[in-house]
Amino acid sequence: MLEIKVGQGSCGISAGAGKVYDALQSALAxxxxxxxxxxxxxxxxxxxxxxVDVYADGSLTRLVRVTPKDVPAIADFLRTGDASAVASLVIADEDSAFLSKQTRIALRNCGVIDPESLADAAAHGGYAALRKAVTEMTPEQVIDVIKVSGLAGRGGAGFPTWFKWNAARQSAGSEKYLICNADEGDPGAFMDRAVIEGDPHALIEGMLIGAYAIGAKEAIVYVRAEYPLAIRRLEKAIADAKAAGYIGDNIFGTDFSCEFRIKAGAGAFVCGEETALIESLEGQRGMPRLKPPFPAQSGYWHKPSNINNVETFANVAWIINNGGEAFAAMGTDDSKGTKVFALTGKIKRGGLVEIPMGKTLRDVVFDIGGGMRADKAFKGVQLGGPSGGCVPRELIDTVIDYKKLSATGAIMGSGGMVIMDESTCMVRMAKFFLEFTTKESCGKCVACRIGTKRLLEILTRICDGEGREGDIELLEDLCARIKENALCGLGQTAPNPVLTTIRYFRDEYEAHIRDKRCPAGECTALVRYAIDPDKCRGCSLCSRKCPVGAISGEIGKPFVIDSALCIRCGQCAEVCKFGAVRKG
Amino acid sequence: MDDNSKLRELRAVLDTYRGIPGSLITVLQKAQGIYGYLPQDVLGLVAAELDIPPARVFGVATFYTQFRFRPVGKYFIELCKGTACHVNGADTIARTITETLGIADGETTADGLFSLKCVACLGCCSLSPVMMVNGETYGSLTPAKVRDILSQKRKEAQDNA
Incomplete structure (x- = not known):
């Protein structure tokens, strides 16, 4: 029997997978x-x-960049089994290596099973670990296995999972809550979305095991509202799991009972902070609470609560099935298991990468990611989103491990990995993140509310060519004060993008401030456009496109840009067919 | 849907959630689903029916980026400003939209045709820079491509009119 699977995560659908699926469906019929x-x-x-994955007698033919136009050829291939019909679509070996070089635990079933089928999940081992946990193990034993595994929070902070579970278990009271933080707010991170869209049962199972361990009778997933597909698939998975008896009363005939529900967030980055998330769950503005008390003592409705991130839970069932030792066998002394990264930016092969801790950034960027697009020079990698930092080229051999990454000034974070090349301006990168944190600051504490605003103003004037001597020191001083005084993780880490770019790319800041020059050519106010007389053919296209009439010349002879009139919109460079407009 | 049936639907939502603590955000989400935005009298009704002070309802509604207080245009453009899109030129795309339509982030054109909203991350990082128009994604954008898409939409609206 032929099996055809069309990848329909949000990214696949954006690229047109839905249309391909429909075309395949009618062709088959x-x-x-x-x-x-x-x-x-x-x-x-x-x-x-x-x-599009085609399985025939267990062997896989993977077809890539498929469009509806390719469907007739695929239908020929399906009928005849002759792969030459689809030769141009079959994945290249070097692209296959993107997957074969990974070790997939959290993503074990993503892209393999039908996320809307409980039967498919069960056929791939779904809910076996839950059965084992509730029928053969005590909650303390579950916590012990997680302790042995060394699993740490994958949302960013890297706190040992067993410790949080144990603290919630030890807290007095019978009403406890288990919460999953699926408010994946870091721009550039989408691993949690992929897990929920691709294998929602792995999340549900991990959460139920967690609920059993801490003694919670209700589990809640707080999902970003921007992830409608994830919410829809999770709703279906919950309904199916309930119907099968994995959720509800007396699970697997034991006296463990647990209800399960979804709460859609409404768009606020700060809700990724656990106490802000709890406020939001309670229907309030998502503003963080003072800690202590920690959620393990006083969380949702002031009851003991435990919050973990999606990827953390996605590892749990695997650990229960394979033992804590198997998980701990991977990684470094400090960091165990695997980590999923969302590889994006100026990279050749972008996507989701799950690798054991202990690999290097180079392994991810060059070996798996294939290096820079357009073969430009690699400049650095941004880790951990707005709370993280930029790691420069010189540190590309840094080992992926919580401590080693923190030592660079960046953080492991939730796993966003944005690759930058020579055309990325680092001052602008810092400004980009501060624009984000300024917008997302909840306003509760002065250090973050006003501090990030002042940081942004200074960065903006530097990018606008109005930077002053002493601005770098001023930024550093302000950063130190914000880190020290902000109430929650968002504020305390907001200066990281600024501090790391100053630490590793100080010369770029200096070029902006002293020489009024943007080395990457990205800051419009500091860019100058000029026409290379050797390349210009005098076609006048740029002159006609220029919105301010800054370009003049005679047909057939080199044109000239009047930089006093030029507003640096770049349209001339965009339209020139001869590459004659230089930017510098 | 006419005003009466919208109100009926909203009342049904309020009946479901009245008495369930912590459901204000859910109610506001459903209200926006019904009206397309949150009109002031709807906020007032939610406050009265859930017995929550109007200031708190307004405070919660304005805290979250999902909620809107004005109707949006026929074509709702969500421009991704995530990190990957930033690195791949989202600023240029934003400038192109603003120059072409004369609206900035959060605004609607005078003819009610287009609204622009910059959003944090649409999660289609490999297609960056990306925008969504009424839920449909357009990727690997260039200024020229954006101008094409916008004029296509404008033509489409004229043809339908």
């Missing part, structure tokens, strides 16, 4: 091809979407 067509989640090779 019209040509009476006996094949089982289904949907699967994101396999993580976003750069190759839409992806």
């Amino acid at each position: 019209e040509q009476k091809i006996d094949a089982n067509l289904s949907v699967t989640g994101c396999i993580g090779m976003c750069f190759l979407e839409p992806i």
Whole structure:
């Protein structure tokens, strides 16, 4: 029997997977091809979407960058088994290596199973760990296994999971809550979305095991409202799991009972902070609470609560099935298991990468990611989003491990990894993140509310060519004060992008301030456009496109830009067919 | 849907959630689903019916980026300003939209055709820079491509009119 799976995560759908699926469906019906067509989640090779996997007698043919136009050729292949019909679509070996070089635990079923089928999840081992935990283990034993595994929070802080579970278990009271933080707010991170869209049962199972361990009778997933597909698939998975008896009363005939629900967030980055998330769950503005008391003592409705992130929970069932030692066997002394990264930016092969801790940034960027697009020079990698930092080229051999990454001034974070090349301005990068944190600051504490605003103003004037001597020192001083005085993690880490870019790219700041020059050519106010007389053919196209009439010349002879009139919109460079407009 | 049936639907939502603590955000989400935005009298009704001070309802509604207080245009443009899009030129795309339509982030054109909203991350990082128009994603944008899409939409609206 032929099995056809079309990757339909959000990224696949954006790339047109839905249309490919529809076209395949009608082709199968019209040509009476006996094949089982289904949907699967994101396999993580976003750069190759839409992806169609064809399984014939267990052997896989992976077709990439498929469009509806390719469907007739695919139908030929399905009928005849002759792969030459689809030769141009078959994945290249070097692209296959993107997956084969990974170790997938959290993403074990993503892109493999149909996320909307409980039967498919169960056939791939779903809920076996839950059964084992509740029927064969005590909650303390579950916590012990997690302790042995060394699993730490994958949301950013890297706090040992067993410790949080144990603290919630030890807290007095019978009403406890288990909460999943699926408010994946870091721009550039989408691993949690991929897990929920691709394997929602892994999350549900991990959460139920967590609920059993801490003694919670209710589990809640707080999902970003911007993830409608994830919410829809999770709703279906919860309903199916409930119908199968995995959620509800007396799970697997034991006296463990647990209810399960989703709460859609409404768009606020600060709600990724656990106490702000709790406020939001209670229907309030998502403003952080003072800690202590920690949620393990007093959380949702002031009851003991435990909050973990999606990827953390996605590892739990695997650990229960395979033992804590198997998980701990991977990684470094400090960091165990695997970590998922969302690889994006100026990278050749972008997507989801899950690798054991202890690999280097180079392994991810060059070995798996294939290096820079357009073969430009690699400049650095931004880790951990607005709370993280930029790691420069010189530190590309840094080992991926909580402590080693923190030592660079960046953080492991939730796993966003944005690659930058020579055309990325680092001052602008810092400004970009401060724009974000300023917008997202909840306003509760002065250090963050006003401090980030002042940081942004200084960065803006530097990018606008109005930077002053002493601005770098002023930024550093302000950063130190914000770190020290902000109430929550958002504020305390907001200066990180500024501090790391100053630490590693100080010369770029100096070029902006002293020489009024943007080395990457990205800051419009500091860019000058000029026409290379050797390349210009005098076609006048740029002159006609220029919105302010700053370009003049005679047809057939080199044109000239009057930089006093030029507003640096770049349209001349965009339209020139001869590459004659230089930016510098 | 006419005003009466919208109100009926809203009342049904209020009946479901009245008495369930912590459901204000959910109620506001459903109200926005019904009206397309949150009109002031709807906020007032929610406050009265859930017995929450209007100031708190307004405080919660304005805290979250999902909530809108004005109707949006026929074509709702969500421009991604995530990190990957930033690195790949989202600023240029924003400038192009603003120059072409004469609206900035959060504004609607005078003819009610287009609204622009910059959003944090649409999660389609590999297609960056990206925008969504009424839920449909357009990726690997260039200024020229954006101008094309916008004029296509404008033509589409004229043809329908």
